[in-house]
Amino acid sequence: MAPQSQTESPTRKFINRGAWTPEEDRKLAQCIEVHGAKRWKSIAIKSGLNRCGKSCRLRWLNYLRPNIKRGNISLEEEDLILRLHKLLGNRWSLIAGRLPGRTDNEIKNYWNSHLCKKVNSEEKKKKPNTSTPQESTPRNTWDSALAENPEEAINGIGTVNSEVSFDVNEFLDFSPKEGPFHELDWVNKYLELDELPGSSGEF
DNA sequence: AACAGCCACAACCGCCTTAGT
DNA sequence: GACTAAGGCGGTTGTGGCTGT
Secondary structure (H helix, E strand, C coil), X not given: CCCCEEEEXXXXXXXXXXXXXXXXXXXXXXXXXXXXXCCHHHHHHHCCCCCCHHHHHHHHHHHHCCCCCXXXXXXXXXXXXXXXXXXXXXXXXXXXXXXXXXXXXXHHHHXXXXXXXXXXXXXXXHCCCCCCHHHCXXXXXXXXXXXXXXXXXXXXXXXXXXXXXXXXXXXXXXXXCCCCCCCCHHHHHHCCCCCCCCXXXXX
């Protein structure tokens, strides 16, 4: 997407920027196969690509990594994203950790281009006189605590919201889950099935 | 057919955290 | 403990494609 360009780094080497070519993808994948997906700076050098390590990492994580699901976010996934976002806010990596095959970047993009508008329009429908729905009073103490300090809220979840209690360690285990994806029941264990738009299948 | 506006998404940027020395 | 480099994350930008006029 971004234009092909080169930037001169302080070390006077040219760094490639912009869209990745299939040839670059192939080189990067080969290099990662040999050296593993770590030490991105050395991978960038060893692969012979004039890319920075960050760029290589991003390309691998968001595009080349095996088991990546692309496009067609299902209603189940969308509902899950909505619920997780409600709970965690813009913690895209955490949300992505609960959506096998999805990347934080993809979820972030999907949120910004689809769900953000949906949520805003739903909020406006509910509160037509509220000019800034996002800044309105949180519905409960949990929302309030989350708004003020998300990390603390999650850590102290058992006491912040007496209506929702669960194993924090289990909740924070964001390692990829195996098995059929439609088994999303775990989320209902943690999240209240409340009035969140779309939860009733209206999307 | 040409143009403008909008949308989706890949990629970059900057900040923060973590690991290594 | 201080410093530095690398990694990770969220926010933002830029471009190609699509759609409407």
